[in-house]
Amino acid sequence: MSIDYKEIGQRIAKRRKELGFKQYQVCEMIDVNYKYISNLETGRSAPSLELIMNLSDALRTTPDYFLVGTEKRRSIDKNMTDKICNLSQENKILLDGIIDVMLDKQK
Incomplete structure (x- = not known):
């Protein structure tokens, strides 16, 4: 299996x-040179694991997503978890009730 850096860059x-x-x-955001990002996006440079x-x-x-073109659900789950952690205790209780209602409707 070969790595297609052009596809990674396109993603x-x-x-x-x-x-x-x-x-x-x-x-x-990631503290790299502008030319480097340009080279990554066109497949002229190979990204390191740290950069990915x-x-x-x-x-x-x-x-x-960058490596194989699929995004695992954990990204969405992590995003939701992060948001929930920032809620007040009162809003967490409210959200729990909302989720229960949604799950009941889904049955």
């Missing part, structure tokens, strides 16, 4: 554009 560019970011903004991890955090996805 990076696609995700960046979906979020409305310019290349320079992503560079600032940093990009997945900055672009709110999972590393597997």
